[in-house]
Amino acid sequence: MLDRTDRSLIGIWWWTVDRWLLASALLLMVIGLLLVMAASPPVATRIGLPEQHFVWRQLIYLLPSIGIMLAISLLTARTIRILALVGLLGIVGLMIATLAIGPEVKGATRWISLGPLRLQPSEFAKPFFAVVCAWLLGLWREGENFPGWMWASGIAAVIVTILVLQPDIGMTSVLVLTWGFLMFLAGMPLLLVLMATALAPLALVTAYFFLPHVHNRINKFLDGGNMQTERSIQSFIDGGLFGVGPGDGTVKLHLPDAHADFIFSVAAEEYGLLACLFLISVYGFFVLRGFSRSVSGEGMFALLAVSGLTMQFGVQAAIHMASSVDLIPTKGMTLPFISYGGSSLLASGITVGIILALTRTQNASTVSSDGRRSDISQTRLYPSHSREAL
Amino acid sequence: MTDWKTRLIGSIWPDRPLPSRTRIIAQNRLVLAGIVAGLCFLGISAKAVHLATSLDDKNNVRGNYKQVQQRGPILDRRGRLMAQTVPIMVLHADPKNIMDPHNVAAKLAPLLGKKSKQDILTALSRDSRYVELARKITPQRHADILALGLPGIYISHSETRLYPQGSEAAHLLGTMDIDGKGIAGIEKQFDERLRAGKPVALSVDLGVQAVVRRELQHQIEKFEAIGGAGVVLDVRTGEIISLTSLPDYNANQYSSADSDAQFNRATKGVFEMGSIFKVLNSAIALETGVASLGSSYDVSKPLRVSRFRIRDYHPYNRALNLSEILVYSSNIGSARIAEDIGATAQKAFMDRLGLLKRPALELPEISKPLIPRQWERIASMTISYGHGLSVSPVQAAGAIAAASGHGFYIEPTLLRRSPTSTFEKSRIFSDDTVRKVRSMMRLAVSHKDGTVNFANAPGYMVGGKTGTAEKVTNKGYNRKANLVSVVASFPIHDPAYLIFIMVDEPKPQKHSYGYATAGWVAAPAIARIVTQIAPMMGIHPIDTNSPEIRLNLEPNIVIGTEGAIRASY
Numbered sequence: 001m002l003d004r005t006d007r008s009l010i011g012i013w014w015w016t017v018d019r020w021l022l023a024s025a026l027l028l029m030v031i032g033l034l035l036v037m038a039a040s041p042p043v044a045t046r047i048g049l050p051e052q053h054f055v056w057r058q059l060i061y062l063l064p065s066i067g068i069m070l071a072i073s074l075l076t077a078r079t080i081r082i083l084a085l086v087g088l089l090g091i092v093g094l095m096i097a098t099l100a101i102g103p104e105v106k107g108a109t110r111w112i113s114l115g116p117l118r119l120q121p122s123e124f125a126k127p128f129f130a131v132v133c134a135w136l137l138g139l140w141r142e143g144e145n146f147p148g149w150m151w152a153s154g155i156a157a158v159i160v161t162i163l164v165l166q167p168d169i170g171m172t173s174v175l176v177l178t179w180g181f182l183m184f185l186a187g188m189p190l191l192l193v194l195m196a197t198a199l200a201p202l203a204l205v206t207a208y209f210f211l212p213h214v215h216n217r218i219n220k221f222l223d224g225g226n227m228q229t230e231r232s233i234q235s236f237i238d239g240g241l242f243g244v245g246p247g248d249g250t251v252k253l254h255l256p257d258a259h260a261d262f263i264f265s266v267a268a269e270e271y272g273l274l275a276c277l278f279l280i281s282v283y284g285f286f287v288l289r290g291f292s293r294s295v296s297g298e299g300m301f302a303l304l305a306v307s308g309l310t311m312q313f314g315v316q317a318a319i320h321m322a323s324s325v326d327l328i329p330t331k332g333m334t335l336p337f338i339s340y341g342g343s344s345l346l347a348s349g350i351t352v353g354i355i356l357a358l359t360r361t362q363n364a365s366t367v368s369s370d371g372r373r374s375d376i377s378q379t380r381l382y383p384s385h386s387r388e389a390l
Numbered sequence: 391m392t393d394w395k396t397r398l399i400g401s402i403w404p405d406r407p408l409p410s411r412t413r414i415i416a417q418n419r420l421v422l423a424g425i426v427a428g429l430c431f432l433g434i435s436a437k438a439v440h441l442a443t444s445l446d447d448k449n450n451v452r453g454n455y456k457q458v459q460q461r462g463p464i465l466d467r468r469g470r471l472m473a474q475t476v477p478i479m480v481l482h483a484d485p486k487n488i489m490d491p492h493n494v495a496a497k498l499a500p501l502l503g504k505k506s507k508q509d510i511l512t513a514l515s516r517d518s519r520y521v522e523l524a525r526k527i528t529p530q531r532h533a534d535i536l537a538l539g540l541p542g543i544y545i546s547h548s549e550t551r552l553y554p555q556g557s558e559a560a561h562l563l564g565t566m567d568i569d570g571k572g573i574a575g576i577e578k579q580f581d582e583r584l585r586a587g588k589p590v591a592l593s594v595d596l597g598v599q600a601v602v603r604r605e606l607q608h609q610i611e612k613f614e615a616i617g618g619a620g621v622v623l624d625v626r627t628g629e630i631i632s633l634t635s636l637p638d639y640n641a642n643q644y645s646s647a648d649s650d651a652q653f654n655r656a657t658k659g660v661f662e663m664g665s666i667f668k669v670l671n672s673a674i675a676l677e678t679g680v681a682s683l684g685s686s687y688d689v690s691k692p693l694r695v696s697r698f699r700i701r702d703y704h705p706y707n708r709a710l711n712l713s714e715i716l717v718y719s720s721n722i723g724s725a726r727i728a729e730d731i732g733a734t735a736q737k738a739f740m741d742r743l744g745l746l747k748r749p750a751l752e753l754p755e756i757s758k759p760l761i762p763r764q765w766e767r768i769a770s771m772t773i774s775y776g777h778g779l780s781v782s783p784v785q786a787a788g789a790i791a792a793a794s795g796h797g798f799y800i801e802p803t804l805l806r807r808s809p810t811s812t813f814e815k816s817r818i819f820s821d822d823t824v825r826k827v828r829s830m831m832r833l834a835v836s837h838k839d840g841t842v843n844f845a846n847a848p849g850y851m852v853g854g855k856t857g858t859a860e861k862v863t864n865k866g867y868n869r870k871a872n873l874v875s876v877v878a879s880f881p882i883h884d885p886a887y888l889i890f891i892m893v894d895e896p897k898p899q900k901h902s903y904g905y906a907t908a909g910w911v912a913a914p915a916i917a918r919i920v921t922q923i924a925p926m927m928g929i930h931p932i933d934t935n936s937p938e939i940r941l942n943l944e945p946n947i948v949i950g951t952e953g954a955i956r957a958s959y
Binding site for chain 2: 141142181184185186187233236237239240241268272273276277280281283284287288291292294295300303304307311314318321322325326327
């Protein structure tokens with residue numbers, strides 16, 4: 001293994017990265033591969049593709065995803081900020097292009113084709129937006145009279161407009177939530193917080209009355225007559241504690257996109273409740289660990305960016321799992337690192353990569369207390385962390 | 391003061407510069423967010439635990455989520471099965487996954503007796519992902535097919551609805567569509583209840599049903615008729631003990647029956663009922679007091695009313711009293727009585743007897759009666775002997791049950807009533823009126839000049855009335871096509887059941903001396919039905935001389951000209 005005296009980039013990385021977060025992310029990826037192997041063959045045969053089609057695609061995306069995650073986790077805060085800003089600008093451009101020329105898939109235009117790959121740009125907007133937003137708000141709180149919150153809100157408004165046009169209500173809510181969460185952490189007056197909390201149900205009611213598919217979903221949830229939900233619930237009942245066994249489940253035969261939007265139900269049926277609880281606790285652990293590690297970075301930027309990204313990761317997982325157990329209306333949202341989906345995997349890789357980069361230990365407390373390695377000060381990694389500025 | 395939170399955070403992450411105020415706010419709020427996130431994940435875990443551990447009470451959970459339950463059975467009044475859902479195995483194939491259809495067909499053919507190799511091959515070559523090869527596979531076949539290990543061939547669980555009685559009460563039971571939704575009969579009417587897995591207990595008695603169907607079928611064949619209907623009613627509760635429509639079909643093969651067989655003549659068909667309405671006419675006359683048993687009416691000449699002529703089948707060259715008009719079935723006499731009753735009063739009675747509205751019977755296949763647009767003098771005169779108002783057999787039975795039973799009108803029902811259950815009954819006729827009407831009906835059977843002699847079932851005190859109506863065609867009444875019916879009550883001194891039998895277009899036969907009237911066609915069926923169902927329903931034969939009969943029937947009825955003969959029952 002790496003020696004503690006190893007001063008190479010990798011060496012420093014290994015001793016400073018949060019290994020708990022890294023381990024949870026890798027664990028989720030492995031579980032995800034297992035589940036897609038179980039859930040996707042029937043879906044593939046149903047639409048006339050080779051049985052292992054989705055498994056291979058998942059692998060093809062998984063490796064770059066791990067690569068991106070690790071590569072990003074090596075970067076410094078400054079590089080990440082530049083990367084996020086450039087990325088966000090590029091993606092907003094792509095999203096506008098998608099609106100104009102993208103193929104319509106299942107009633108929405110959110111995909112764009114790059115050769116054989118079809119990507120969903122809005123997936124990448126999520127982490128980049130969180131970083132840029134955190135950066136602007138951090139500047140606002142720690143810098144001189146920079147109106148960061150205005151900039152952040154403006155960017156949020158632009159992206160939300162595009163997302164509503166696609167339409168992609170799930171992604172819209174995740175972005176609005178990210179923005180609100182960061183504003184909240186950045187010290188938004190409590191009165192405004194309360195008002196915003198009151199406004200959220202209002203937004204839901206508006207969506208219910210003005211967006212037909214939202215109307216349908218919510219009606220079905222309230223009536224309980226939703227076939228998807230019934231199947232999903234049945235998978236929990238049939239799975240019991242230990243599941244019916246890998247590959248023996250039937251829910252995947254009946255649910256559309258079982259390998260993406262209902263992978264948690266597949267897990268419940270084939271691997272059982274205990275496996276599900278384990279999965280929930282891995283996500284729960286990741287979120288709480290992410291939150292608590294976010295304060296270990298010195299600047300407001302790191303705190304905001306890490307907690308914002310962690311929240312995105314957690315919210316997405318929570319929405320997916322809550323739909324599966326019929327706590328909320330069905331919302332096609334992928335389970336990060338687990339569900340099949342190239343864009344989702346790559347975006348999750350980016351998200352966790354940034355979290356890992358920004359939570360790397362800033363002093364040598366993990367190295368030793370005798371001061372032997374105290375020269376690995378974070379000044380090398382983050383030259384100007386106390387007053388962040390590009 | 392340095393508050394506890396700062397110190398707490400300081401203790402977790404030591405060796406840090408004192409955080410700024412902005413940071414403290416952020417950290418505090420982050421703690422809150424962490425708590426919320428934790429609660430969310432706990433909530434999801436709790437719901438998952440709830441769902442997964444509700445295994446023991448699976449039915450309950452399924453109920454909550456409206457899971458499909460096995461459809462409830464339909465039972466007769468004694469709890470005998472009329473319809474039941476049973477699990478079956480279905481053999482099906484996915485042609486896309488079958489590599490060698492010839493080989494598969496050759497292997498399956500010997501196991502599926504009914505289907506030839508060619509049939510199977512055709513099915514397997516279809517451009518579909520699902521072809522059904524066989525239903526209701528036996529466990530042995532199931533095992534044999536599994537042992538073949540053919541890819542692309544599947545066996546799955548399914549359900550089927552069985553009607554173990556076949557054609558018995560087929561119209562009543564109805565059927566379901568391919569998705570298991572009731573689309574006719576009781577299956578449709580009580581779809582929701584049955585889907586919820588609950589049984590439906592009918593008032594029908596399968597034993598009585600079988601007797602009525604057999605005897606009706608017998609008369610239809612004997613007189614080369616095109617169809618018929620039968621109703622047996624419990625006059626005290628309004629329960630329908632039997633409801634028959636012929637021709638019928640095997641309830642298990644609804645879709646292969648033709649539309650005439652599917653048609654429920656007993657509830658969906660409306661007919662001019664003919665002379666059985668004279669029972670109502672006499673009862674209304676007695677109840678309103680416009681006539682008594684002794685009132686006499688001149689029937690010697692056909693009655694001219696504007697452009698109509700009312701005539702009698704057997705002309706009588708004299709005046710007839712009220713009882714004779716019913717016993718001999720005189721149209722002229724009935725019309726004259728109706729004149730005295732008046733159209734308004736007649737209509738009001740018909741309304742209270744449920745003849746002017748769509749019945750509330752528990753079947754989707756019911757029709758509204760056809761009511762004359764103008765209910766005035768002429769209409770009331772023809773309605774008195776059953777022309778000009780078309781009602782369904784069930785409606786007619788319900789109305790006549792009031793006049794020939796205990797004076798109460800009870801809407802007929804197909805649901806079983808317990809002895810203690812309460813239901814709506816309205817008194818239409820007094821005890822005195824019904825006693826007189828019952829006496830006259832008994833004489834129509836027992837008197838030598840009565841029209842219903844063949845309905846007599848010794849010891850069971852049958853009282854009845856015939857009805858023969860010419861069927862309406864586009865060109866008016868068709869003299870050759872008759873609808874003949876008999877309505878009968880027994881035991882008439884204390885009625886328990888009413889039987890209605892209708893035969894559609896009977897043809898004159900040698901064995902009936904060229905007659906195809908109700909007395910020849912329908913009345914014999916009544917006698918045979920009564921002798922068979924009375925023991926089933928717990929009714930014992932009675933000595934015709936017993937004082938009970940004298941007490942419950944009218945002693946002073948004069949029939950015929952040979953002096954004033956006191957009625958003998």
